[in-house]
Amino acid sequence: GQQVMQIPQYQHVQEGEDFTTYCNSSTTLSNIQWYKQRPGGHPVFLIQLVKSGEVKKQKRLTFQFGEAKKNSSLHITATQTTDVGTYFCAGRATNDYKLSFGAGTTVTVRA
Amino acid sequence: GAVVSQHPSRVICKSGTSVKIECRSLDFQATTMFWYRQFPKKSLMLMATSNEGSKATYEQGVEKDKFLINHASLTLSTLTVTSAHPEDSSFYICSARWSQRESGEEQYFGPGTRLTVT
Numbered sequence: 001g002q003q004v005m006q007i008p009q010y011q012h013v014q015e016g017e018d019f020t021t022y023c024n025s026s027t028t029l030s031n032i033q034w035y036k037q038r039p040g041g042h043p044v045f046l047i048q049l050v051k052s053g054e055v056k057k058q059k060r061l062t063f064q065f066g067e068a069k070k071n072s073s074l075h076i077t078a079t080q081t082t083d084v085g086t087y088f089c090a091g092r093a094t095n096d097y098k099l100s101f102g103a104g105t106t107v108t109v110r111a
Numbered sequence: 112g113a114v115v116s117q118h119p120s121r122v123i124c125k126s127g128t129s130v131k132i133e134c135r136s137l138d139f140q141a142t143t144m145f146w147y148r149q150f151p152k153k154s155l156m157l158m159a160t161s162n163e164g165s166k167a168t169y170e171q172g173v174e175k176d177k178f179l180i181n182h183a184s185l186t187l188s189t190l191t192v193t194s195a196h197p198e199d200s201s202f203y204i205c206s207a208r209w210s211q212r213e214s215g216e217e218q219y220f221g222p223g224t225r226l227t228v229t
Binding site for chain 2: 031033035041042043044045048088092097098099100101102103104106
């Protein structure tokens, strides 16, 4: 079945630095979504990418969908303490109804 | 908009008893709801997909007789863990897909239910 792999599993970042988390699918995706889960909280939808090569920005967050629609990345610039949490990518394969979630990247920030 | 509630938020039950968890979409209609299970510091594992008015679709390895799902209306889905055992202790999260939205794909998650079976 479809597998979504996400790296790194943990990201410890100095406040103010940039980092990127990567998501790779074993199959071509119809779309990819990103969610953020704060410690003790539930996943919150961030964004959805649909088109090949699509790039979307949300303030300091930049999301990219690969040309082959099998990979995606989330880049955060000037990390802040509010960025702490686990970021999940979730992909829906073509001809599938469900999302497959990656393992998540748990981000901690040192001031 | 797009608020999903889940009740109860925490429940402790004795081994062998059953527990019902409710998932409600508060301000939109959800033809499809999903039930996930999340272990500590782990990802979301899809258990089943619940469609209003029809039988749920269970993922491989999930016992449908143990995890009973009912989606009686466009705003309510329930998950009943029957004859619960300590290994069923987990964080159960539901999500709902807002089918009327233009994109129609994103899922809105409930706050989750922490089940502890003693």
